[in-house]
Amino acid sequence: MLLSNLVINKDEPIYIQIKRYISNMILKGLIPNNSKLPSTRELSQVLNVSRNSVTLAYEELKADGLIYSVSGKGTFTKSNSSLNQSNWCINWEDKQNSYSKVANDMDIIKNEIPWENNLISFKSISPNGDMFDIDELKKSFLNRLSLEGHKLLNYGYAKGYKPLIEYLLEYMSKKGVDTYNKDILITNGFTEGLDIILSSFTSSGDYIICENPTHNTSIKIMKALGLKLIGIDINENGLDFDLLEVKLEKYKDKIKFAYITPSYHNPTGTVMSPENRYKFYNLMKNNNIPIIEDGFNEELLYSSSHIFPICSLDNLSNGIIYIGSFSKILFPGMRIGWILADKNAISKLESVKRCRNIHVSFLDQGILYDYLQNGAFEKYIKKVRKFYGDKFNFAYKCVEKYIPNEYIFGDGGLHLFLKLKNIDTRELLNKCYEKGVIFMPGDIFYINNEVNNTLRLGFSRLSFEEIEKGIKIIGETIKELPIKD
């Protein structure tokens, strides 16, 4: 703290020593104009002197015109030097580069209606915290810390906590992925995974294939990095392969990656069929376009279909970078995801991760590893599959009953995606907001915000009563809106 090194002697009144010390500092220019001084209480504690002595010193300094007080703000220095009188005012808005501008302009937290206590909000697709098993988490924390001690608290490796990496390699292997010549990098969630891959292997102006609509955060990351998005429509029949082939023909050599979310796709909730996974994989392989596979909510299989990640098709090759994350359903606050890819690709990404922020919290990685390997995650997953599955089915039925629609997308997951008939969902949102219900307007998921009659309903944090009440209100509001052609 400022002034904490003043040494008080016993030969002089204390307030005089304090006064002289501060006044010297100010007059020498060692405390600049308008510097905030400690409060009298603080300074008396730091110097271990009575508060009266400090108060007296401050009074005299005020009388000398060297300091001044502002009510509610504190006490400040006032030198007569003109050097530091003028304020220095930088316009940080103008200092932003294009990357920051996109990240700010597309920040839905800043731009969309915020959650409020009295709203029924279908905006969120984050998991329901009431389902978290906190006691298991505590057990894992205490167990891991007693096993590893301060090692979990000191610097670790950029690639991640080794036991967690090995666990995840085995976990991916159970999904049918051959992990020979593959490796894993632990990231701060899916978001960092995608950002680090694109930041390492693309340059501004490169083209990238993606589903349209797709995850708004992914659109933001790609646009912020200056990538040009080639959107392939998802409609009632799934991905539009005809359009894909046309685009491949047109942009072929310029395309750096294809980004795809085959399971519980955000926002549509659709699950790509095994046939289409196979078709998509071979199309990319034949065009030599590496795939970034978003394993979004893959763990949350309610349906009976047989599903394998696309990267399990790539077993003896290295054309797919897979991004996984438990945190869409488990402890998102801990921010842990992973990238599975070719060993050489991971080695490149590892150094980029180190350059960005050294590594993901080793404490969190240790806790998560313990939680996974002791079986707590498996128990949790069984519980939430049923919990969210029941909600999904209920929400689906409510939509069928209450909301006139053109199509309901969604094979499972934590949300439904609706296509309405000639309804502007921004207009609908404003009307619903007045009635205490909000949802995510679908336009944010389209690469040019070009579709205005869709909406996403996230139900993970709502009760059955709220789901029905909210969906009913949305349905009623639609009927009040003018129909457009």
Place this chain on the structure above:
Amino acid sequence: MLLSNLVINKDEPIYIQIKRYISNMILKGLIPNNSKLPSTRELSQVLNVSRNSVTLAYEELKADGLIYSVSGKGTFTKSNSSLNQSNWCINWEDKQNSYSKVANDMDIIKNEIPWENNLISFKSISPNGDMFDIDELKKSFLNRLSLEGHKLLNYGYAKGYKPLIEYLLEYMSKKGVDTYNKDILITNGFTEGLDIILSSFTSSGDYIICENPTHNTSIKIMKALGLKLIGIDINENGLDFDLLEVKLEKYKDKIKFAYITPSYHNPTGTVMSPENRYKFYNLMKNNNIPIIEDGFNEELLYSSSHIFPICSLDNLSNGIIYIGSFSKILFPGMRIGWILADKNAISKLESVKRCRNIHVSFLDQGILYDYLQNGAFEKYIKKVRKFYGDKFNFAYKCVEKYIPNEYIFGDGGLHLFLKLKNIDTRELLNKCYEKGVIFMPGDIFYINNEVNNTLRLGFSRLSFEEIEKGIKIIGETIKELPIKD
């Protein structure tokens, strides 16, 4: 898991059902060539059938030429479709962009001699984990979790955990910083703080002033982003202000930022005097060049000098972005740092942080907040100041005694920086390595690796015996080396 959705009926032998299911999948192309199948043990568990049934099914599939086993790797599919026969091999090395290349080329973990068990290593300046108070950490974890519950485990705010932000604003205020119109963003340590600031407010080709030598990670981040570094020498008299004025004159309008570490500067360990802080601040202010202040190890004040961060000079202005971090001395594994700056600047950085990785682990932020506010950090800091202070003094004496040198830099902190007389410290390092001692060669801290006679000695994790033994060996080795002119 692959195959987990096979439904077994009771009318047919189980192995026949398994065989037919897998063979259909393979022949339809739904399991591609060379896919790994679950082991017989795994599949029998998943399907809840006897292992013998699975083994029998696999035997028959092998006999049909549809699957094959590789010893030690598992069982794989072998379709006759030619579509997927060829491997797809991407050269990820070549796919890297220039950003990844710099991050990889300058990754000292990949390029410098690694730590080994039997070495006396002066390379590290990370804190000594034995000093961490694990019991206090446990208390904070349990207390915070019982107060906040699942809120700490679900998505939080990009800016950070509010109680921690408020604590840090108060903490900075005690350092003499007026926090009016300032705000804080929590980052994954100092590294992410610097990267996010530069990623938001600079563009490739911009000029930036920095000390030379300076923190190698900072050089890496700046170069990876394509910034042009204007190095200002630090010598026995501190920062070379004459050179600074020359460079300001020459590059004035092109300079976007000045990056500076005024306390326990890495690698030199020097502390900038209050007079020079004041001079530097006003020089930048008068040239309208915003300052990024690295608060590196500021908490570790052993000396009696009166120190305030440069940003305390900026109280009514907004020209300084300050980066703080406890994690250089406390729990670096948790990766928590912060940026203090103008509110508007923080708002921009907040969206960039959200775009990069949503936010820092709320669990870790909660634990750290609890640890700080209950007084555990204050106790810890008192203990380590003495612990590291004693080591610093001891190491300093050992260097004076054993190592012929031109100059010893260092006013405190966790390391010393030595300038040797006509000795190539890379050559010295190789010789010392043979004798079981390593250190950090100084060239990595110079912006063009242009100085080859310096070295950094980190002593934080070494015992007094190791410090003396290691320094003695370095000194002896120097005497064996040929002197250059």
